[in-house]
Amino acid sequence: MDKQEFSKYERARIIGARGLQISMDAPLLTDMSEEELEGANYDPLRIAERELDTGVLPISVNKPMPQKREEDLGKIKVEDSKVSDAEKIRVEKEEEKNIAESGEMMELTGSEEEVEKIEAPVKTPEDIE
DSSP: OOOOOOHHHHHHHHHHHHHHHHTTTOOSSOOHHHHHHHHHTTTTTHHHHHHHHHSSSOOOOOOOOOOOOHHHHOOOOOOOOOHHHHHHHHHHHHHHHHHHHHHHTTTSSSSOOOOOOOOOOOOOOOHHH
């Protein structure tokens, strides 16, 4: 069986799950001497990492790939029209002109009229009571 490559996130998840099992007195899958266990300080995560690195953990990760569909490929439309730069500039200028005209119609631009000030009535202490 080929040794499967895991991402760092998959490794962390696998080592964490196996470390939890080992801490709950699950049997070790590798033969480790007493000296090796002392070197790892009996740390379940280090033991689990060694089990993963030696390839004795019976685990695999299913990584499904998206499926290609012919109908999806047919929807992609490649634009074949070759518009010159001069034509693009002309269209942009027309759009800018239309935007400026619509702004003037809505009185957003070019308006020199003063905004009327609305004076709020001042309340005196007698009005409040």
